[in-house]
Amino acid sequence: MxxxxxxxxxxxxxxxxxxxxxxxxxxxxxxxxxxxxxxxxxxxxxxxxxxxxxxxxxxxxxxKVSVSVHDAIHKYLDEYGKLRPLGDTKRNTLKAIAASWLGNLLLADLNSQRLVEYAHWRIGADGGAVQPQTVGNDLAHLGAVMSVARPAWGFDVDPHAMTDARLVLRKMGMVSRSRERDRRPSFKELDALLLHYAEMQKRRPASINMLKVVGFALFSTRRQEEITRIRWADLDEAGQRVLVRDMKNPGQKIGNDIWCALPDEAMAIVKSMPQVCAEIFPYNSDSISASFTRACKFLEIEDLRFHDLRHEGVSRLFEMDWDIPRVASVSGHRNWNSLRRYTHLRGRGDKYVGWPWLAKILAAPVDLGAREGGR
Missing domain, CATH: 3.30.160 (Double Stranded RNA Binding Domain)
Incomplete structure (x- = not known):
């Protein structure tokens, strides 16, 4: 009463x-x-x-407790992120969703119709005119928040909203998985890039030694973030392998430490680096990415990303007739399905035999400047 x-x-x-x-x-x-x-x-x-x-x-x-989508997202970032640190892409995507009009809705009012409306908005000009792959990523990250909001915090959530919305959007062609890239650098492109970096190194000796970084990425198949995290203490020289910490994995990243074999060329590049810092390549990952992007733009090399060097390195090993387990021991892949997307073979044998740039990379001097003793 x-x-x-x-x-x-x-x-x-x-x-x-x-x-x-x-x-x-x-x-x-x-x-x-x-x-x-x-x-x-x-x-x-x-x-x-x-x-x-x-x-x-x-x-x-x-x-049931009802909060806004914005508050639910930030609770997820604050609390869940402490238990299991999130990648920058996921964190930034969730923050963008929280700041959008969808963030103003109550989580209890977030049904399949509103999610479909959000997808339409994202594909439209007002929402950024993004591709279906990006919409799919947005919903996947938001779905992670919704999946823990009710059982962990007692928030009122429609358990079927995301499933129903994705089903409709797939039929409409408005969400899809990211396209598998098959881009590999040509020798002409590598020649242009490495010549550019060699000249840059002469002008600014203490800048990032991109000759070493590009060469190591190509022969080790390591991602740029992984390259900058590798420490001398993680190198097993006798076993010709290195411990890659927090390797990217869909189900786990933080604490996912994997021993990866180093092909001869990659090991030689490691040995050519001075042991004056804790890290073998004591550079900033974002700076490496920015340098590579600027160089490609300056040289008018279209649609080439730093990650494509990993693609080239994995494909090279298959072209050398390495079997799946041996290739995976270098790349760190856990299953063939994940490894398959990096293999677009273009011949047989090792096309890098006698590659003149390898000797130049190994001989290139390294000036770490103020980085010595730290990052």
Whole structure:
């Protein structure tokens, strides 16, 4: 039964607090309060809410905690991110969703229709005119938040909203997986890049030694973030392998430490680096990426990414007739399906035999400047 209490404000006016309390077996299982300036309005609200709460399932739904999509996302980033640190892409994507109009919705109101509306908006000009692959990534990251919001925090979430929305969007062609790249650098492109970096090294000896970095990426198949994390303490010279910490993996990243074999060329490049810092390549990952992007733009090399060097390195090993387990021992892949996307073979044998740039990379001097003793 609802109750109404009168309260006098500082200016002498009156307000009326309407409260509903529902008890079961003597214990309060639900309560709700609203304030009104007129007593009849308070009484009408009590009557209306008591009628609504009498409907089957209404009390259980009203008892659930509801927050905005924005708040749910940031709770996920703050709490879940501490237990299992998230990658920059996922974190930035979730922050962007939280800052969009979707973030203003209550999580309880996030149904399949609103998710489909969000996908339409993202593909449109106002939402960034993104590709279906990006929409798919957005929904995948948001789905991770929704999957823990109810069981972990008791938030009101429609358990079928994301599944239903993705089913509809797939039929409409508005979500899809990322396209598998088959881009590999040509010798002409590598010649241009390495000549560019050799000349840059002469002008600025203490800059990032991209000759070493590009060569190591190509022959070791390591990602740029992994290259900058490898420490001398992680090198097993006798076993010709290196411990790659926090290797990227769909199900796990932090703590996913994998021993990876180093082909002869990669090992030789490691030995050509001075042992004056904790890291073998004491450079910033973002700076490497920016340098590679600028060089490709300057040289008018189209659609080439640093990650394509990994693609080239893995494909080279298959062209040398290495079997799957041996290639995986270098690349760190756990299954053939993941490894398959990097293999676009273009002949047989090792086309890098006698490659003149390898000797130049090994002989290139390294000036770490202020990096010595630290990053």
């Amino acid at each position: 609802g109750t109404i209490t009168q309260r006098n404000k500082k200016d002498g006016s009156k307000v009326y607090g309407a409260q509903i309390r529902i008890r079961r077996d003597g214990a309060i299982v639900y309560q709700e309060t609203q304030t009104f300036e007129r007593k009849p309005a308070a009484a009408a609200w009590i009557k209306k809410r008591e009628y609504e709460l009498a409907e089957p399932g209404a009390l259980e739904k009203a008892s």
